[in-house]
């Protein structure tokens with residue numbers, strides 16, 4: 001079966017059939033939708049996809065964290081087909097469909113927000129989930145402002161893009177919405193020189209508090225929004241003591257704490273959500289946004305929050321035509337059931353420990369591997385020059401080398417010098433081993449040419 005295969009490249013990339021489709025792509029869709037991979041998918045299973053020329057790729061990007069249970073999980077396919085036989089769509093503002101309710105009930109049980117009695121609403125994407133979380137926080141608090149962080153990525157709609165740190169995502173598209181203020185995210189690998197862990201966390205907390213003097217009174221702040229492991233920003237986990245301190249700041253000032261788990265959710269971290277760790281540490285968020293892996297590849301986003309938070313949101317101000325679509329809800333219920341019944345988060349943790357320790361070994365002889373970090377199977381490897389400055393050219397070459405051998409990996413980080421590992425959590429042992437072999441040889445080849 002395709003899901004058990006190992007990567008194998010039989011043609012130049014792109015192959016002739018892929019090349020023809022990519023040429024049509026270049027003619028038919030805007031160049032602004034970027035793509036660097038010369039791959040045209042024909043079918044996918046597990047962590048593997050076959051392209052239209054018969055090349056087999058091992059996918060360690062998986063739709064940037066969409067395919068935690070892999071391509072075409074047969075149980076999810078069955079659930080979606082069964083739903084499709086009855087109806088595709090029932091707009092929740094007009095007709096109630098039970099899948100929407102069942103999925104909300106399930107998320108209300110498993111999403112660890114501070115308030116125990118929860119409610120959930122559905123949208124179609126991560127950016128929409130974030131937009132709605134902001135609206136809900138403003139509605140609940142009656143306050144206008146939102147605090148976000150350096151390195152953040154929250155999506156490409158106008159508000160989500162404004163909350164995103166990298167200007168390249170909205171260059172030339174302004175004016176952007178008002179009321180968004182940015183503090184420094186605790187990027188511990190690049191904390192001020194000479195600081196201990198504790199001093200660095202205090203520094204980042206002071207930087208956050210400075211916003212209350214320099215940008216917005218705390219009484220005007222509705223929410224602080226953080227990715228528990230920053231994705232696009234370089235796979236940087238928020239340290240425990242920092243999360244605790246932010247929770248305290250929120251509690252003291254009546255600010256809501258929003259965890260953007262769009263990329264980190266649904267088993268990737270070794271638990272269903274990174275917020276489960278936060279809960280264990282005594283600092284759960286108030287609102288959680290989700291999307292990506294929630295429905296195994298069918299568009300769906302969700303916002304879960306405490307009942308009292310939702311109770312102040314005015315009727316009719318949230319919702320939409322497709323949010324909580326019946327096919328997506330059927331898929332999501334099966335995805336969550338599969339993650340739970342097959343203990344996939346625990347397997348993810350085991351796999352991450354193996355990969356982490358192997359790359360740690362590589363680090364002993366390859367100085368360009370500056371840092372390896374993450375939580376569970378959300379791992380980032382930061383590549384540097386001798387002086388610790390970012391090495392984005394090396395990363396470009398590694399990604400290119402790996403792709404030619406059939407391993408798809410992706411860049412992250414504000415400086416483009418991090419490689420992120422996001423393989424489907426159902427990956428086989430043999431695919432992890434083969435992927436690591438390809439990754440290592442791709443690094444070795446790139447390092448040989450590296451003069452930095």
Ligand SMILES: Cc1ncc(COP(=O)(O)O)c(C=O)c1O
Pocket residue numbers: 064125126127128130153154155156227231232260261262263264291292
């Ligand atoms: C943390 C985070 N939030 C929001 C988004 C936006 O999600 P979408 O692309 O579904 O709008 C992403 C996408 O990468 C993300 O990683």
